[in-house]
Amino acid sequence: xxxxxxxxxxxxxxxxxxxxxxxxxxxxxTLTDWNRLLRxxxxxxxxxxxDDRIVGTVTTTCYxxxxxxxxxxxxxxxxxxxxxxxxxxxxxxxxxxxxxxxxAEIDCIKLDATPTGAPVYERLGFKTEWAFHRWTKALPPTDxxxxxxxxxxxxxxLDHAAFGMDRSxxxxxxxxxxxxxxxxxxxxxxxxxxxxxxxxxxxxxxxSVAIQIINDLLSGVSGIVYWDIPACxxxxxxxxxxxxxxxxxxxxxxxxxxxxxxxxxALSDPGTG
Numbered sequence: 307x308x309x310x311x312x313x314x315x316x317x318x319x320x321x322x323x324x325x326x327x328x329x330x331x332x333x334x335x336t337l338t339d340w341n342r343l344l345r346x347x348x349x350x351x352x353x354x355x356x357d358d359r360i361v362g363t364v365t366t367t368c369y370x371x372x373x374x375x376x377x378x379x380x381x382x383x384x385x386x387x388x389x390x391x392x393x394x395x396x397x398x399x400x401x402x403x404x405x406x407x408x409x410a411e412i413d414c415i416k417l418d419a420t421p422t423g424a425p426v427y428e429r430l431g432f433k434t435e436w437a438f439h440r441w442t443k444a445l446p447p448t449d450x451x452x453x454x455x456x457x458x459x460x461x462x463x464l465d466h467a468a469f470g471m472d473r474s475x476x477x478x479x480x481x482x483x484x485x486x487x488x489x490x491x492x493x494x495x496x497x498x499x500x501x502x503x504x505x506x507x508x509x510x511x512x513x514s515v516a517i518q519i520i521n522d523l524l525s526g527v528s529g530i531v532y533w534d535i536p537a538c539x540x541x542x543x544x545x546x547x548x549x550x551x552x553x554x555x556x557x558x559x560x561x562x563x564x565x566x567x568x569x570x571x572a573l574s575d576p577g578t579g
């Protein structure tokens with residue numbers, strides 16, 4: 307690894323270069339997603355630079371404690387330029403992210419790993435929590451339905467129980483860039499991606515409520531849809547989705563904070579949970 311490689315805080319001026327790395331990797335995020343991550347955690351997003359060129363990125367998303375409870379954080383957007391891989395840059399980025407989270411006294415750190423990334427994270431002390439899939443479906447053009455109108459988020463106590471933490475600040479930021487459908491205390495979101503519409507997060511009291519929310523969100527939508535599902539695979543097949551990508555939820559830290567997968571029907575993003 308070149309001694310000129312440095313890790314520093316990400317700034318808004320870095321986002322175009324960061325998104326070029328994302329585009330080369332074929333990931334679905336957009337510049338809007340990068341901006342949201344940086345606004346939410348400006349002290350916890352980092353870039354690797356080599357001779358003033360951005361060659362890697364990593365983000366963190368911290369979910370604060372409530373009533374003296376534990377803290378949780380996600381590591382995401384771990385990207386290294388293909389021309390500079392296997393030079394230790396990814397390890398430098400992960401080490402800096404973990405140092406930041408240690409300083410923030412985070413009790414549980416999670417990430418969602420691809421098959422290529424999982425062995426790397428294991429060497430850094432991450433353990434497998436469970437495996438899941440990305441599912442996809444191609445929706446044909448339609449002349450009959452109108453896209454759902456965005457609705458206000460409901461009270462988020464159910465999501466707290468589903469996710470295992472209060473992520474209301476993050477969800478409110480995400481809702482600003484999404485179509486939201488709410489039913490009682492349940493809700494779902496749909497937003498645009500660079501290659502596909504993204505379905506999630508979805509928190510619901512039952513399969514039947516989740517199906518109603520999904521159908522509302524997908525009404526009038528055409529093209530490819532991605533859905534990262536922590537469980538409920540039978541529901542995905544019932545709705546005509548097929549698995550296309552394997553992912554592994556991993557964690558490290560002082561204690562494991564577990565979600566209630568009976569209430570959680572879609573992730574918000576693999577980079578944020």
